[in-house]
Amino acid sequence: MLIYLISLIIAAVMAAFLTKIVRDFAIKQGLAFGPSSARHIHEVPIPRLGGIAIFFTCLIISLLYWVAIQTGWFHHPKSLAFFSIIIPATGLFIVGLIDDLRGLPALVKLAAQVAGGVSLYFGGFRLVCLHNLHGVDRMGPILCFCLTVGCVVLICNAINLIDGLDGLAAGAALFSMVTIFTFTLANGRHGAALAVAILAGSNLGFLVFNFNPASIFLGDSGSLFIGFVLSAMVMSESTSQSDPLRSILVPVISLALPLTDLLLTVARRYLSGHSIFGADREHIHHKLLELGMSQRQVVAVLYSFSAICSVLSLALLYPSRLIIIPVIAILLLVLFFGIRKLKYKEFGELERFAMRLRQQKQVAASNIALRKSAVHLEGARKGMHVVTLLELCLRKDFDGFKIILDPGHWVTLESDDAPTRMIQKSWSPNSHDKLILTMDLTTPRYGEIGRLSLEHGAGKRLLVDSRLLQGELRHALGMALDHCIITMPENFGDDSKAMAHHA
Numbered sequence: 001m002l003i004y005l006i007s008l009i010i011a012a013v014m015a016a017f018l019t020k021i022v023r024d025f026a027i028k029q030g031l032a033f034g035p036s037s038a039r040h041i042h043e044v045p046i047p048r049l050g051g052i053a054i055f056f057t058c059l060i061i062s063l064l065y066w067v068a069i070q071t072g073w074f075h076h077p078k079s080l081a082f083f084s085i086i087i088p089a090t091g092l093f094i095v096g097l098i099d100d101l102r103g104l105p106a107l108v109k110l111a112a113q114v115a116g117g118v119s120l121y122f123g124g125f126r127l128v129c130l131h132n133l134h135g136v137d138r139m140g141p142i143l144c145f146c147l148t149v150g151c152v153v154l155i156c157n158a159i160n161l162i163d164g165l166d167g168l169a170a171g172a173a174l175f176s177m178v179t180i181f182t183f184t185l186a187n188g189r190h191g192a193a194l195a196v197a198i199l200a201g202s203n204l205g206f207l208v209f210n211f212n213p214a215s216i217f218l219g220d221s222g223s224l225f226i227g228f229v230l231s232a233m234v235m236s237e238s239t240s241q242s243d244p245l246r247s248i249l250v251p252v253i254s255l256a257l258p259l260t261d262l263l264l265t266v267a268r269r270y271l272s273g274h275s276i277f278g279a280d281r282e283h284i285h286h287k288l289l290e291l292g293m294s295q296r297q298v299v300a301v302l303y304s305f306s307a308i309c310s311v312l313s314l315a316l317l318y319p320s321r322l323i324i325i326p327v328i329a330i331l332l333l334v335l336f337f338g339i340r341k342l343k344y345k346e347f348g349e350l351e352r353f354a355m356r357l358r359q360q361k362q363v364a365a366s367n368i369a370l371r372k373s374a375v376h377l378e379g380a381r382k383g384m385h386v387v388t389l390l391e392l393c394l395r396k397d398f399d400g401f402k403i404i405l406d407p408g409h410w411v412t413l414e415s416d417d418a419p420t421r422m423i424q425k426s427w428s429p430n431s432h433d434k435l436i437l438t439m440d441l442t443t444p445r446y447g448e449i450g451r452l453s454l455e456h457g458a459g460k461r462l463l464v465d466s467r468l469l470q471g472e473l474r475h476a477l478g479m480a481l482d483h484c485i486i487t488m489p490e491n492f493g494d495d496s497k498a499m500a501h502h503a
Contacts, residue, residue: 113156
């Protein structure tokens with residue numbers, strides 16, 4: 001354990017030293033930038049080049065260890081796996097650095113992440129390989145490849161998107177590193193454990209200058225580099241374990257905070273019709289700020305959540321799979337109630353959609369009833385028959401209806417002494433808060449003759465398909481009124497009496 005502690009301390013000291021140099025140089029050279037997108041909340045120019053210090057700390061110390069191993073100064077199995085990770089990680093770092101300095105399209109960064117995932121796959125780092133499972137001999141390599149690339153893209157973007165408050169991304173990643181370090185050490189993978197210890201030390205040194213109030217930010221160069229190395233460590237464990245489920249669940253649960261924020265972001269932007277590559281101030285940390293918390297309080301809350309996830313993930317180190325059920329259940333409950341507390345408006349639509357799915361049987365019943373009633377209504381020849389059929393058709397979904405005919409058009413009802421231009425019926429008279437749906441009425445002989453108004457309680461859900469109302473019902477009512485209408489002069493009778501009929 002001493003070698004890991006020494007490595008962590010050396011990396012932390014070196015990273016802190018390099019971070020200060022990078023920060024001072026960036027400020028002196030005018031490389032400190034103000035907020036450039038909606039998700040940035042800082043108001044003064046701050047350098048976004050902290051990834052430089054983390055990258056070079058990891059690179060220098062890792063190279064020193066590799067040289068020591070190759071020359072026999074340090075006893076450790078020789079391996080080329082170091083280059084399989086550091087070469088594509090350097091590419092991701094360079095892409096992120098260019099984005100920090102000049103800006104790059106989101107698709108370019110995505111392409112770099114995909115290329116990094118491809119490089120890891122062919123370098124022997126693969127996620128949940130399915131080659132030996134029965135029935136998937138041909139699909140196994142394809143699924144393995146897609147999962148490997150997807151893992152890199154997910155983790156890189158998750159770390160990148162959560163980098164919105166001082167110390168949040170680097171600190172959240174640090175909790176995940178503790179879990180992955182413990183997991184690799186417990187499985188006897190000392191090389192991977194040493195790499196995680198170096199990365200964790202680099203993060204610690206950087207956090208000295210990144211805690212609120214931060215004087216330097218991680219930047220895309222840092223978030224992409226950290227995310228890529230973490231994804232490589234995840235796949236390193238996946239390919240070395242006989243239990244692939246546990247080897248995936250442990251790091252995934254430890255990364256629950258950034259992964260949850262990423263999935264929420266994609267879902268929110270998709271439901272809102274916005275680009276998933278855009279920027280907004282609707283991330284988890286932004287919503288907590290809206291609740292009245294300070295930056296430090298938000299970071300403390302999210303650190304606590306990350307610590308809980310790390311503890312839960314470490315519980316899976318026990319060989320029994322029975323522990324998986326309570327761990328996942330606790331995590332899902334915490335996520336469910338936590339997300340509900342944030343009150344995302346987009347997910348209200350999901351609840352409404354789920355309710356519509358549950359009501360689909362009622363919707364089908366309402367639509368069928370309306371179609372059948374429309375068939376009978378179309379053949380009606382008397383005004384009272386029209387009223388009866390219309391009520392039967394609409395009673396389940398509406399509170400009443402009103403038909404108003406244009407001047408010159410009248411309809412007779414059997415119980416009436418005089419023709420009328422208005423037919424009205426209501427079966428929920430106590431409902432005050434109503435929505436009125438209005439549509440024009442036309443007949444084959446007279447063309448447009450008036451309008452139909454439907455009263456719907458504002459607190460009720462409309463189950464019937466509105467297209468059926470505008471189509472089949474409107475057509476059937478027009479055909480029925482065509483048979484019942486009589487034409488009279490506009491000054492016929494007493495209008496006040498004729499317009500006062502209520503069925």
